[in-house]
Amino acid sequence: MCGRYTLVVEQADLESRFDARFRESEFAPRYNMAPGQELPVITNEESETFQRLEWGLVPSWADDDSGGLINARAESVDEKPSFEAAYERRRCLVPGDGFYEWVETDEGKQPYRVGFEDDRVFGMAGLWERWEPETTQTGLDAFGGGVDDDAESGPLETFTIITTEPNDLVSELHHRMAVILEPDAERRWLSGDAGREVLEPHSADGMEAYPVSTAVNDPGTDEPSLVEPL
Structure with missing residues:
Protein backbone atom coordinates (compact mmCIF):
# COMPACT_ATOMS: atom_id res chain seq x y z
CA MET A 1 0.00 0.00 0.00
CA CYS A 2 0.95 3.64 -0.01
CA GLY A 3 0.06 5.25 3.31
CA ARG A 4 2.53 8.14 3.61
CA TYR A 5 4.58 10.09 1.12
CA THR A 6 6.76 13.18 0.73
CA LEU A 7 7.02 16.19 -1.54
CA VAL A 8 9.96 18.35 -0.50
CA VAL A 9 10.53 20.25 -3.76
CA GLU A 10 10.17 24.02 -3.97
CA GLN A 11 6.97 25.43 -5.44
CA ALA A 12 8.56 26.89 -8.58
CA ASP A 13 10.22 23.56 -9.42
CA LEU A 14 7.00 21.66 -8.77
CA GLU A 15 5.00 23.98 -11.03
CA SER A 16 7.62 23.70 -13.77
CA ARG A 17 7.75 19.91 -13.53
CA PHE A 18 4.01 19.45 -14.09
CA ASP A 19 3.30 22.62 -16.07
CA ALA A 20 0.61 23.56 -13.55
CA ARG A 21 0.16 26.40 -11.08
CA PHE A 22 -1.10 26.88 -7.55
CA ARG A 23 -4.09 29.15 -7.84
CA GLU A 24 -5.15 30.25 -4.37
CA SER A 25 -2.42 29.20 -1.95
CA GLU A 26 1.30 28.62 -1.81
CA PHE A 27 3.04 25.28 -1.42
CA ALA A 28 5.58 24.45 1.27
CA PRO A 29 7.70 21.28 1.27
CA ARG A 30 5.99 18.36 3.04
CA TYR A 31 7.86 15.53 4.75
CA ASN A 32 4.99 13.38 6.03
CA MET A 33 1.85 13.54 3.90
CA ALA A 34 -0.86 11.42 5.47
CA PRO A 35 -4.45 10.27 4.89
CA GLY A 36 -7.11 12.78 5.89
CA GLN A 37 -4.94 15.75 4.93
CA GLU A 38 -5.71 18.14 2.07
CA LEU A 39 -2.87 17.62 -0.41
CA PRO A 40 -1.99 18.94 -3.90
CA VAL A 41 -3.15 16.96 -6.92
CA ILE A 42 -3.82 17.69 -10.59
CA THR A 43 -7.24 16.58 -11.81
CA ASN A 44 -8.50 15.99 -15.31
CA GLU A 45 -11.01 18.80 -14.79
CA GLU A 46 -8.30 21.41 -14.18
CA SER A 47 -5.11 19.95 -15.61
CA GLU A 48 -3.19 23.25 -15.42
CA THR A 49 -3.92 23.85 -11.74
CA PHE A 50 -2.89 22.23 -8.48
CA GLN A 51 -5.93 21.63 -6.29
CA ARG A 52 -6.00 20.51 -2.67
CA LEU A 53 -8.11 17.41 -2.15
CA GLU A 54 -8.45 15.25 0.93
CA TRP A 55 -6.56 11.95 0.81
CA GLY A 56 -9.09 9.15 1.23
CA LEU A 57 -11.61 8.70 -1.57
CA VAL A 58 -15.28 8.83 -0.64
CA PRO A 59 -17.49 7.46 -3.46
CA SER A 60 -20.17 9.85 -4.69
CA TRP A 61 -22.87 7.35 -3.68
CA ALA A 62 -21.65 6.86 -0.10
CA ASP A 63 -24.13 7.44 2.72
CA ASP A 64 -21.64 9.60 4.61
CA ASP A 65 -18.11 10.97 4.24
CA SER A 66 -16.40 8.57 6.64
CA GLY A 67 -14.03 5.73 5.79
CA GLY A 68 -12.16 7.27 2.86
CA LEU A 69 -10.20 4.79 0.72
CA ILE A 70 -6.53 5.78 0.51
CA ASN A 71 -5.53 3.18 -2.13
CA ALA A 72 -7.09 1.41 -5.12
CA ARG A 73 -5.70 -1.79 -6.63
CA ALA A 74 -4.63 -1.44 -10.26
CA GLU A 75 -5.81 -4.95 -11.05
CA SER A 76 -9.46 -4.17 -10.28
CA VAL A 77 -9.71 -0.38 -10.34
CA ASP A 78 -12.00 -0.38 -13.37
CA GLU A 79 -14.37 -2.94 -11.81
CA LYS A 80 -14.79 -2.09 -8.13
CA PRO A 81 -17.95 -0.07 -7.41
CA SER A 82 -15.97 2.37 -5.27
CA PHE A 83 -13.66 3.30 -8.14
CA GLU A 84 -15.14 2.42 -11.53
CA ALA A 85 -16.91 5.76 -12.06
CA ALA A 86 -13.79 7.70 -11.10
CA TYR A 87 -11.67 5.50 -13.35
CA GLU A 88 -13.84 6.47 -16.29
CA ARG A 89 -14.33 10.18 -15.55
CA ARG A 90 -12.23 11.51 -12.66
CA ARG A 91 -8.52 10.81 -12.81
CA CYS A 92 -5.70 12.71 -11.17
CA LEU A 93 -1.93 12.93 -10.77
CA VAL A 94 -0.52 12.87 -7.25
CA PRO A 95 2.94 14.47 -7.15
CA GLY A 96 5.55 13.08 -4.79
CA ASP A 97 9.27 12.49 -4.45
CA GLY A 98 9.25 9.60 -2.00
CA PHE A 99 7.01 7.31 0.01
CA TYR A 100 7.33 5.41 3.26
CA GLU A 101 7.01 1.71 3.96
CA TRP A 102 7.39 -0.14 7.26
CA VAL A 103 9.31 -3.39 7.84
CA GLU A 104 8.90 -5.71 10.81
CA THR A 105 12.12 -6.12 12.83
CA ASP A 106 12.99 -7.61 16.19
CA GLU A 107 12.84 -4.08 17.62
CA GLY A 108 9.48 -3.23 16.02
CA LYS A 109 8.41 -1.68 12.74
CA GLN A 110 11.20 0.21 10.98
CA PRO A 111 10.14 2.89 8.45
CA TYR A 112 11.95 3.21 5.14
CA ARG A 113 11.74 6.02 2.62
CA VAL A 114 11.64 4.97 -1.04
CA GLY A 115 12.45 7.33 -3.89
CA PHE A 116 14.86 8.02 -6.71
CA GLU A 117 18.59 8.44 -6.21
CA ASP A 118 18.46 11.79 -8.01
CA ASP A 119 15.55 13.01 -5.84
CA ARG A 120 13.32 13.50 -8.88
CA VAL A 121 9.67 14.36 -8.49
CA PHE A 122 7.23 11.84 -9.95
CA GLY A 123 3.52 11.57 -10.62
CA MET A 124 1.51 8.79 -9.01
CA ALA A 125 -1.66 7.59 -10.70
CA GLY A 126 -4.74 8.57 -8.77
CA LEU A 127 -8.51 8.90 -8.90
CA TRP A 128 -10.68 11.58 -7.36
CA GLU A 129 -14.31 11.95 -6.39
CA ARG A 130 -16.82 14.60 -5.37
CA TRP A 131 -19.20 13.63 -2.57
CA GLU A 132 -22.12 15.91 -1.80
CA PRO A 133 -24.16 15.69 1.40
CA GLU A 134 -27.88 15.24 1.04
CA THR A 135 -29.86 18.44 1.38
CA THR A 136 -32.44 17.77 4.07
CA GLN A 137 -34.94 20.03 5.79
CA THR A 138 -36.14 19.30 9.28
CA GLY A 139 -38.38 20.82 11.91
CA LEU A 140 -39.34 24.45 11.51
CA ASP A 141 -36.55 24.90 8.95
CA ALA A 142 -38.60 22.81 6.51
CA PHE A 143 -41.04 25.72 6.29
CA GLY A 144 -38.41 28.40 6.14
CA GLY A 145 -36.07 26.81 3.61
CA GLY A 146 -33.39 25.92 6.13
CA VAL A 147 -30.96 23.06 5.44
CA ASP A 148 -28.85 20.90 7.68
CA ASP A 149 -25.28 21.74 8.64
CA ASP A 150 -23.79 19.04 6.38
CA ALA A 151 -25.46 20.50 3.31
CA GLU A 152 -24.15 23.96 4.14
CA SER A 153 -20.58 22.60 4.24
CA GLY A 154 -20.70 21.90 0.51
CA PRO A 155 -19.15 19.07 -1.52
CA LEU A 156 -16.15 17.07 -0.34
CA GLU A 157 -13.46 16.33 -2.92
CA THR A 158 -11.19 13.40 -2.18
CA PHE A 159 -8.56 11.25 -3.91
CA THR A 160 -6.93 7.85 -3.77
CA ILE A 161 -3.55 6.55 -4.96
CA ILE A 162 -3.49 3.48 -7.20
CA THR A 163 -1.16 0.66 -6.16
CA THR A 164 0.29 -2.28 -8.03
CA GLU A 165 2.70 -5.18 -7.54
CA PRO A 166 6.08 -4.07 -6.11
CA ASN A 167 9.28 -3.86 -8.12
CA ASP A 168 12.43 -5.68 -7.01
CA LEU A 169 13.38 -2.94 -4.56
CA VAL A 170 10.01 -2.39 -2.89
CA SER A 171 9.26 -6.13 -2.69
CA GLU A 172 11.82 -6.35 0.10
CA LEU A 173 9.71 -3.90 2.10
CA HIS A 174 6.07 -4.47 1.11
CA HIS A 175 3.84 -6.48 -1.23
CA ARG A 176 2.35 -3.37 -2.90
CA MET A 177 3.67 -0.07 -4.22
CA ALA A 178 2.23 3.14 -5.62
CA VAL A 179 1.89 3.35 -9.40
CA ILE A 180 4.60 5.77 -10.52
CA LEU A 181 3.75 6.89 -14.04
CA GLU A 182 6.34 7.48 -16.70
CA PRO A 183 6.40 11.23 -17.49
CA ASP A 184 5.12 10.67 -21.03
CA ALA A 185 2.12 8.75 -19.64
CA GLU A 186 1.01 11.35 -17.11
CA ARG A 187 -1.12 13.50 -19.42
CA ARG A 188 -2.44 10.43 -21.22
CA TRP A 189 -3.57 9.07 -17.87
CA LEU A 190 -5.34 12.32 -17.04
CA SER A 191 -7.10 12.55 -20.40
CA GLY A 192 -8.29 8.95 -20.30
CA GLU A 208 16.73 3.64 -3.50
CA ALA A 209 15.31 2.78 -0.07
CA TYR A 210 16.80 3.71 3.28
CA PRO A 211 15.72 3.59 6.94
CA VAL A 212 14.46 6.77 8.58
CA SER A 213 13.41 7.89 12.03
CA THR A 214 10.35 6.36 13.66
CA ALA A 215 9.23 9.95 14.26
CA VAL A 216 7.48 9.58 10.90
CA ASN A 217 5.00 7.25 12.62
CA ASP A 218 3.22 10.32 13.98
CA PRO A 219 1.28 11.94 11.10
CA GLY A 220 1.40 15.22 13.00
CA THR A 221 5.19 15.36 12.67
CA ASP A 222 6.31 17.11 9.49
CA GLU A 223 9.93 18.21 9.48
CA PRO A 224 13.08 17.84 7.33
CA SER A 225 14.72 15.34 9.70
CA LEU A 226 12.16 12.71 8.69
CA VAL A 227 13.75 12.19 5.26
CA GLU A 228 17.31 11.93 6.60
CA PRO A 229 18.87 8.43 6.45
CA LEU A 230 19.64 6.76 9.77
Whole structure:
Protein backbone atom coordinates (compact mmCIF):
# COMPACT_ATOMS: atom_id res chain seq x y z
CA MET A 1 0.00 0.00 0.00
CA CYS A 2 0.95 3.64 -0.01
CA GLY A 3 0.06 5.25 3.31
CA ARG A 4 2.53 8.14 3.61
CA TYR A 5 4.58 10.09 1.12
CA THR A 6 6.76 13.18 0.73
CA LEU A 7 7.02 16.19 -1.54
CA VAL A 8 9.96 18.35 -0.50
CA VAL A 9 10.53 20.25 -3.76
CA GLU A 10 10.17 24.02 -3.97
CA GLN A 11 6.97 25.43 -5.44
CA ALA A 12 8.56 26.89 -8.58
CA ASP A 13 10.22 23.56 -9.42
CA LEU A 14 7.00 21.66 -8.77
CA GLU A 15 5.00 23.98 -11.03
CA SER A 16 7.62 23.70 -13.77
CA ARG A 17 7.75 19.91 -13.53
CA PHE A 18 4.01 19.45 -14.09
CA ASP A 19 3.30 22.62 -16.07
CA ALA A 20 0.61 23.56 -13.55
CA ARG A 21 0.16 26.40 -11.08
CA PHE A 22 -1.10 26.88 -7.55
CA ARG A 23 -4.09 29.15 -7.84
CA GLU A 24 -5.15 30.25 -4.37
CA SER A 25 -2.42 29.20 -1.95
CA GLU A 26 1.30 28.62 -1.81
CA PHE A 27 3.04 25.28 -1.42
CA ALA A 28 5.58 24.45 1.27
CA PRO A 29 7.70 21.28 1.27
CA ARG A 30 5.99 18.36 3.04
CA TYR A 31 7.86 15.53 4.75
CA ASN A 32 4.99 13.38 6.03
CA MET A 33 1.85 13.54 3.90
CA ALA A 34 -0.86 11.42 5.47
CA PRO A 35 -4.45 10.27 4.89
CA GLY A 36 -7.11 12.78 5.89
CA GLN A 37 -4.94 15.75 4.93
CA GLU A 38 -5.71 18.14 2.07
CA LEU A 39 -2.87 17.62 -0.41
CA PRO A 40 -1.99 18.94 -3.90
CA VAL A 41 -3.15 16.96 -6.92
CA ILE A 42 -3.82 17.69 -10.59
CA THR A 43 -7.24 16.58 -11.81
CA ASN A 44 -8.50 15.99 -15.31
CA GLU A 45 -11.01 18.80 -14.79
CA GLU A 46 -8.30 21.41 -14.18
CA SER A 47 -5.11 19.95 -15.61
CA GLU A 48 -3.19 23.25 -15.42
CA THR A 49 -3.92 23.85 -11.74
CA PHE A 50 -2.89 22.23 -8.48
CA GLN A 51 -5.93 21.63 -6.29
CA ARG A 52 -6.00 20.51 -2.67
CA LEU A 53 -8.11 17.41 -2.15
CA GLU A 54 -8.45 15.25 0.93
CA TRP A 55 -6.56 11.95 0.81
CA GLY A 56 -9.09 9.15 1.23
CA LEU A 57 -11.61 8.70 -1.57
CA VAL A 58 -15.28 8.83 -0.64
CA PRO A 59 -17.49 7.46 -3.46
CA SER A 60 -20.17 9.85 -4.69
CA TRP A 61 -22.87 7.35 -3.68
CA ALA A 62 -21.65 6.86 -0.10
CA ASP A 63 -24.13 7.44 2.72
CA ASP A 64 -21.64 9.60 4.61
CA ASP A 65 -18.11 10.97 4.24
CA SER A 66 -16.40 8.57 6.64
CA GLY A 67 -14.03 5.73 5.79
CA GLY A 68 -12.16 7.27 2.86
CA LEU A 69 -10.20 4.79 0.72
CA ILE A 70 -6.53 5.78 0.51
CA ASN A 71 -5.53 3.18 -2.13
CA ALA A 72 -7.09 1.41 -5.12
CA ARG A 73 -5.70 -1.79 -6.63
CA ALA A 74 -4.63 -1.44 -10.26
CA GLU A 75 -5.81 -4.95 -11.05
CA SER A 76 -9.46 -4.17 -10.28
CA VAL A 77 -9.71 -0.38 -10.34
CA ASP A 78 -12.00 -0.38 -13.37
CA GLU A 79 -14.37 -2.94 -11.81
CA LYS A 80 -14.79 -2.09 -8.13
CA PRO A 81 -17.95 -0.07 -7.41
CA SER A 82 -15.97 2.37 -5.27
CA PHE A 83 -13.66 3.30 -8.14
CA GLU A 84 -15.14 2.42 -11.53
CA ALA A 85 -16.91 5.76 -12.06
CA ALA A 86 -13.79 7.70 -11.10
CA TYR A 87 -11.67 5.50 -13.35
CA GLU A 88 -13.84 6.47 -16.29
CA ARG A 89 -14.33 10.18 -15.55
CA ARG A 90 -12.23 11.51 -12.66
CA ARG A 91 -8.52 10.81 -12.81
CA CYS A 92 -5.70 12.71 -11.17
CA LEU A 93 -1.93 12.93 -10.77
CA VAL A 94 -0.52 12.87 -7.25
CA PRO A 95 2.94 14.47 -7.15
CA GLY A 96 5.55 13.08 -4.79
CA ASP A 97 9.27 12.49 -4.45
CA GLY A 98 9.25 9.60 -2.00
CA PHE A 99 7.01 7.31 0.01
CA TYR A 100 7.33 5.41 3.26
CA GLU A 101 7.01 1.71 3.96
CA TRP A 102 7.39 -0.14 7.26
CA VAL A 103 9.31 -3.39 7.84
CA GLU A 104 8.90 -5.71 10.81
CA THR A 105 12.12 -6.12 12.83
CA ASP A 106 12.99 -7.61 16.19
CA GLU A 107 12.84 -4.08 17.62
CA GLY A 108 9.48 -3.23 16.02
CA LYS A 109 8.41 -1.68 12.74
CA GLN A 110 11.20 0.21 10.98
CA PRO A 111 10.14 2.89 8.45
CA TYR A 112 11.95 3.21 5.14
CA ARG A 113 11.74 6.02 2.62
CA VAL A 114 11.64 4.97 -1.04
CA GLY A 115 12.45 7.33 -3.89
CA PHE A 116 14.86 8.02 -6.71
CA GLU A 117 18.59 8.44 -6.21
CA ASP A 118 18.46 11.79 -8.01
CA ASP A 119 15.55 13.01 -5.84
CA ARG A 120 13.32 13.50 -8.88
CA VAL A 121 9.67 14.36 -8.49
CA PHE A 122 7.23 11.84 -9.95
CA GLY A 123 3.52 11.57 -10.62
CA MET A 124 1.51 8.79 -9.01
CA ALA A 125 -1.66 7.59 -10.70
CA GLY A 126 -4.74 8.57 -8.77
CA LEU A 127 -8.51 8.90 -8.90
CA TRP A 128 -10.68 11.58 -7.36
CA GLU A 129 -14.31 11.95 -6.39
CA ARG A 130 -16.82 14.60 -5.37
CA TRP A 131 -19.20 13.63 -2.57
CA GLU A 132 -22.12 15.91 -1.80
CA PRO A 133 -24.16 15.69 1.40
CA GLU A 134 -27.88 15.24 1.04
CA THR A 135 -29.86 18.44 1.38
CA THR A 136 -32.44 17.77 4.07
CA GLN A 137 -34.94 20.03 5.79
CA THR A 138 -36.14 19.30 9.28
CA GLY A 139 -38.38 20.82 11.91
CA LEU A 140 -39.34 24.45 11.51
CA ASP A 141 -36.55 24.90 8.95
CA ALA A 142 -38.60 22.81 6.51
CA PHE A 143 -41.04 25.72 6.29
CA GLY A 144 -38.41 28.40 6.14
CA GLY A 145 -36.07 26.81 3.61
CA GLY A 146 -33.39 25.92 6.13
CA VAL A 147 -30.96 23.06 5.44
CA ASP A 148 -28.85 20.90 7.68
CA ASP A 149 -25.28 21.74 8.64
CA ASP A 150 -23.79 19.04 6.38
CA ALA A 151 -25.46 20.50 3.31
CA GLU A 152 -24.15 23.96 4.14
CA SER A 153 -20.58 22.60 4.24
CA GLY A 154 -20.70 21.90 0.51
CA PRO A 155 -19.15 19.07 -1.52
CA LEU A 156 -16.15 17.07 -0.34
CA GLU A 157 -13.46 16.33 -2.92
CA THR A 158 -11.19 13.40 -2.18
CA PHE A 159 -8.56 11.25 -3.91
CA THR A 160 -6.93 7.85 -3.77
CA ILE A 161 -3.55 6.55 -4.96
CA ILE A 162 -3.49 3.48 -7.20
CA THR A 163 -1.16 0.66 -6.16
CA THR A 164 0.29 -2.28 -8.03
CA GLU A 165 2.70 -5.18 -7.54
CA PRO A 166 6.08 -4.07 -6.11
CA ASN A 167 9.28 -3.86 -8.12
CA ASP A 168 12.43 -5.68 -7.01
CA LEU A 169 13.38 -2.94 -4.56
CA VAL A 170 10.01 -2.39 -2.89
CA SER A 171 9.26 -6.13 -2.69
CA GLU A 172 11.82 -6.35 0.10
CA LEU A 173 9.71 -3.90 2.10
CA HIS A 174 6.07 -4.47 1.11
CA HIS A 175 3.84 -6.48 -1.23
CA ARG A 176 2.35 -3.37 -2.90
CA MET A 177 3.67 -0.07 -4.22
CA ALA A 178 2.23 3.14 -5.62
CA VAL A 179 1.89 3.35 -9.40
CA ILE A 180 4.60 5.77 -10.52
CA LEU A 181 3.75 6.89 -14.04
CA GLU A 182 6.34 7.48 -16.70
CA PRO A 183 6.40 11.23 -17.49
CA ASP A 184 5.12 10.67 -21.03
CA ALA A 185 2.12 8.75 -19.64
CA GLU A 186 1.01 11.35 -17.11
CA ARG A 187 -1.12 13.50 -19.42
CA ARG A 188 -2.44 10.43 -21.22
CA TRP A 189 -3.57 9.07 -17.87
CA LEU A 190 -5.34 12.32 -17.04
CA SER A 191 -7.10 12.55 -20.40
CA GLY A 192 -8.29 8.95 -20.30
CA ASP A 193 -6.25 7.96 -23.36
CA ALA A 194 -4.22 5.55 -21.22
CA GLY A 195 -5.76 2.60 -19.42
CA ARG A 196 -4.56 -0.14 -17.11
CA GLU A 197 -1.55 -0.80 -19.35
CA VAL A 198 0.28 2.13 -17.68
CA LEU A 199 -0.47 0.89 -14.15
CA GLU A 200 2.59 -1.33 -13.98
CA PRO A 201 5.38 -1.42 -11.37
CA HIS A 202 8.02 1.20 -12.08
CA SER A 203 11.48 -0.16 -12.74
CA ALA A 204 13.72 -0.31 -9.68
CA ASP A 205 16.60 1.14 -11.73
CA GLY A 206 17.73 4.40 -10.18
CA MET A 207 15.56 3.96 -7.09
CA GLU A 208 16.73 3.64 -3.50
CA ALA A 209 15.31 2.78 -0.07
CA TYR A 210 16.80 3.71 3.28
CA PRO A 211 15.72 3.59 6.94
CA VAL A 212 14.46 6.77 8.58
CA SER A 213 13.41 7.89 12.03
CA THR A 214 10.35 6.36 13.66
CA ALA A 215 9.23 9.95 14.26
CA VAL A 216 7.48 9.58 10.90
CA ASN A 217 5.00 7.25 12.62
CA ASP A 218 3.22 10.32 13.98
CA PRO A 219 1.28 11.94 11.10
CA GLY A 220 1.40 15.22 13.00
CA THR A 221 5.19 15.36 12.67
CA ASP A 222 6.31 17.11 9.49
CA GLU A 223 9.93 18.21 9.48
CA PRO A 224 13.08 17.84 7.33
CA SER A 225 14.72 15.34 9.70
CA LEU A 226 12.16 12.71 8.69
CA VAL A 227 13.75 12.19 5.26
CA GLU A 228 17.31 11.93 6.60
CA PRO A 229 18.87 8.43 6.45
CA LEU A 230 19.64 6.76 9.77
